[in-house]
Amino acid sequence: MALLFISHVDSPEDWKRAFGKFMPSLEVRAWPDVGRAEDIEVALVWRPPRESLLNLPNLKLIASLGAGVDHLLRDTLLPKGVPVTRFVDDDLTAMMTEYAVLHVLACHRRLPEYLDLQRRLEWRELPQPLARERRVGILGLGVLGGATARKLAEFGFQVAGYSRSPRSVPGVETFHGADGLKRILARSEILVCLLPLTPETEAILNKETLGALPKGAALINLGRGGHLVEPDLAALMESGHLSAAVLDVFRKEPLPLESPFWRHPRVIVTPHVASITNPESGARKVVANLERVRKGLPPQDQVDPSVGY
DSSP, X not given: OEEEEEOSSSOHHHHHHHHHHHOTTOEEEETTOOOOGGGEEEEEESSOOTTTTSSOTTOOEEEESSSOOHHHHTOTTSOTTOOEEOOOOHHHHHHHHHHHHHHHHHHHTTHHHHHHHHHTTOOOOOOOOOGGGOEEEEEOOSHHHHHHHHHHHHTTOEEEEEESSOOOBTTBEEEEHHHHHHHHHHHOSEEEEOOOOOTTTXXXXXXXXXXXXXXXXXXXXXXXXXXXXXXXXXXXXXXXXXXXXXEOOOXXXXXXXXXXXXXXXXXXXXXXXXXXXXHHHHHHHHHHHHHHHHTTOOOTTBOOTTTTO
């Protein structure tokens, strides 16, 4: 009985130790050391190489190392009939909420602009609205987006959220559908993207949608790099339509050195660290789901490939 671990960014040794606590009999094999393919019952992966999950005859479960599964679903050679799960965990949610709140507050208090003034040696006060006067929009009201919206509402912000289908979040105005997207963009002075990446949301942050934000708005992209058309954001920053951006995810990672975002005075770049999967929490989840599928039960947090999450 074995687990195949595939990730170019996570330490297999950390995960081996974590699985040792919850299922000592489970052997953890790090790609490309597959060993006997017949032994592998579960694959825990982040951006696995194409075809790497084929020819595993006893594979019962494919688990994403993160909340997103677009890196899996775009592989047309994914084994048929094997359930795929995304990672949903209180620790992951708490970290994402911390990061989102940190940067909404930074944009609200105009920190990127003050850092730009500091670099230019300018001592100047900028107009500052109160939190209750500031309109924040959240794209995506799943586990992460819903938690972020609720926390920001506690600060007194006028929070609104957008989702594919109708959702209700206490203290948060909600929108859905094409008309709802237009309405939330028009009101959002700070926009946070926490959408899943699907064919419908690919390139959703483009010159039209970002241009529909109020002049001086700020963007915080914590979803996926594929949501953002990067040249469109760069142009809107240069024109002054957008005042600041916080980017944690990119179409190409690591972010190429030639990207203008590295050097833009009002863009904050972080290396896809808004929320990081904890091996102990993750191992516990994977073991529980493996036991479920062995009993013929569906795993928790199973992905519906037809909708992409």
